[in-house]
Amino acid sequence: MVENQGELEIAEKYLAEMPDADRDGDYLAFIKHFEPVDSEEFNENAFLRDVESMRQDLGEYKERVYLGSLDCSCEEGKQRSLRFVWRGIYDKNEALIVLGIHQIDGIWYMVYGIWYVNENHIS
Secondary structure: OOOOHHHHHHHHHHHHHHHHHHOOOOOOHHHOOOOOHHHOOOOHHHHHHHHHHHHHHHOEEEEEEEEEEEEEOOOOOOOOEEEEEEEEEEEEEEEEEEEEEEEEEEEEEEEEEEEEEOOOOOO
């Protein structure tokens, strides 16, 4: 049984939309599940720069493999916060995809989606 199954389904839904938004350069689709304050800090220009950099480093998105989750909720239980991790497979390289979500007043928000590039060098 996968821990946090219901929350994983939410994260998977959010993550499923992100490659399309990246491919299309659609900032509004990308930030759709962010808290409003997060979208103010991560503007459209930053998004477009990140998308271009990812295309150069990773290439086209192919698939992902789920690796697990981390519960980062505060001890007082006032805010549910979870991180989910996938192995992202692209045509040029691989990356770890970390997507964090947290719950405020019963609504789940995406707090970040981070791609860590796995730099493979063959000598």
